[in-house]
Amino acid sequence: MSDKSAPPTPVSAHAVEGEAGALDVLSQPDAPVEVRLEGGPASFPAELRRQLARPDDEKIKVQYKGGHEHFERRQDEAGSPVYVWTGRTFFAE
Numbered sequence: 001m002s003d004k005s006a007p008p009t010p011v012s013a014h015a016v017e018g019e020a021g022a023l024d025v026l027s028q029p030d031a032p033v034e035v036r037l038e039g040g041p042a043s044f045p046a047e048l049r050r051q052l053a054r055p056d057d058e059k060i061k062v063q064y065k066g067g068h069e070h071f072e073r074r075q076d077e078a079g080s081p082v083y084v085w086t087g088r089t090f091f092a093e
Contacts, residue, residue: 029055030054030055030056031054032052032053032054033052033053033055034050034051034052035050035051035052035053035060035081035082035083036049036050036082036083037049037050037051037060037062037069037071037082037083037085038071038082038083038084038085039071039084039085040069040071040085040088041064041069041088043065044064044069048062048064051083053073053081053083055081057073058072058073059071059072059073059083060083066090066091067088067089067090067091068088068089069085069088070085070086070087070088070089071083071084071085071086072084072086
């Protein structure tokens with residue numbers, strides 16, 4: 001069982017593809033990887049559509065314009081994880 005209290009070492013999508021000097025993802029199976037977020041408001045910025053997530057994260061919540069955008073894990077045609085927009089919640093006043 002892994003220690004969830006220790007901060008993870010982020011791993012870029014390039015590391016997954018084996019870029020020279022990148023961390024070996026196989027030696028860190030719970031290390032976050034870059035994932036793609038799809039759907040949601042048209043105004044949701046492209047730079048927020050790339051997030052780091054652990055392989056076992058089923059949901060991602062992103063703070064945006066007075067609320068949170070919610071995304072749930074799915075697989076694309078190639079079997080890669082992608083997170084699809086499921087809704088929005090607003091901050092309480």
